[in-house]
Amino acid sequence: MRDPRSFWWIGLLLCSALAQAVTVRDDRQQDIVITKPPERIVSLLPSLTETVCALGQCHKLVGLDRYSNWPESVRQLPRMGGGLDPSMEAVVALRPDLVLMATSARGAERFQALGLTVLVLEPRTHADAQRVLHTVAQALGVPKAQSDAVWRQIDAGVVAAAQSLPSHAKGQKIYVEVSPAPYGASESSFIGETLARLGMRNILPASLGPFPKINPEFVVRAQPDVIMAGDSSRANMAQRPGWSQLKAFQSGKVCAFSSEESDMLVRAGPRIAEGARLMVQCLQRTAGDKP
Template identity: 60%
Template sequence: MLIGRWLSAVALLCWAGALHAAGLQVTDDRGVVVSLPQSPQRIVSLLPSLTETVCELGQCHRLVGVDRYSNHPASVRALPKAGGGIDPNIEAIVALKPDVVLMATSSRGVQRLEALGLKVLAMEPKSSADAQRVMGKLGQLLEVPDAQRIWRAIDAGVMAAAQSLPPGARSLRVYYEVSAGGYAAGTQSFIGELMARLGVQNIVTPDLGPFPRINPEYVVRANPDLIMIGARNVHGMAQRPGWSGMRALREQRVCVFTAEESDVLVRPGPRMAEAARVMARCISEKGLR
């Protein structure tokens, strides 16, 4: 009996040792399996939503460098900057000696960094489901077992924001301009999904994709009840052909988000509940008066 127990204990220890020896394997959004000997202790993050997720998982201390746009939480502002998501500073990243680099799949630097022998985990959430999946992937990478608990809290916060609005919100037709050049939030984007959960109607049709570039005439024809736009993009909006005659501008039903609010709204990560509250406040103050 004692010998049997001893053998079982030895087998268990060997199994645990084999698991440890195998290290970590995480599959990124490219379908690439990234293998690491252990959970990374030195991380460079080149996408603000990924930076915020790492910190929300309680692992901000592992970040040794970020992109120029990562600014939340405040502690990351003091970290070395390694360029942007589209134009990463390869030399600066290599000098930081990261165990892994987190970046967008669309970044031009992925293959260059891999060619230099660095581990790259490429993830680019565009929908709420993407954001939830990325939360789980980073939880796996960082060995944080309760990542989905954080997501459940986000989901509950979005639901509470939706419940704060009266039924009248469901009749509102809304245009959300995400960035300069007329890029809008489509129904398939995480912003469009938040709009749907808040009960408003998106004037951008599903066939146009998550973040389509919209012709100004398209918006004029749709004649939305409410426009959401960031302060960075609002300059000259009233001078766009035909826009001054739209109901939203005539009745001043335009929410102009501050730079800080826009950062919250356009990042599919742990502040999505806050984003829902910002949009709900806009709908209450401008759309339902």
């Protein structure tokens, strides 16, 4: 006959395991059960990589997509291919106990069929960035008080950036180009939300979607006061029909960002405040103020 005390120990172990388990809902509206805080994380989206690190869990990352490059400490980690089309074999070979990936990526169901725990998240707005921060914190076993503190610091950084911009620089019409196709950032994107918080007007309405492909003639008709774009876009802008006659070009009110600055600007994650400060520096320069 089994010793009754053994059942007590089994019950205690089960209770301990259940106490560590958490259930989080991802952007597919799936409830993902995480039995214990993960120790081996693969992140396949730069904003998610940066979120893990902002929560002080960088050391648990074992593999990344090819575009994750911040903070500096992650740059030597193995690469799993692109965020949209990760290498299934490379990810599985790392034996992760959590895979973080975007809703636009392929392979989540296949990873799950292979027994991996997958959390699908893709922030597109400030509210999304806050929600994703808290969801990742919960999945990683990071106390809510800590994720709350991280978000307060991010939000306070955006507020400080807005307060540093002189009133005479506000109210201008802005065009932000996020890739050379050209694709722009509209009012409904997190970049558009940042511009609104800085007191700017976005020439791209929310009705176009967050990051619409733009007819270059639209920008000519809108006549933005300031243009913000990456170096890769700035190089060919003047060749677009009518763009050389834009007031922003003629008055030198075009800010070209380096690849590192562009990464900061276009990722809806913990560096939103740094992106806001980057925009403010541009607006200060184009307004003739000392940055």
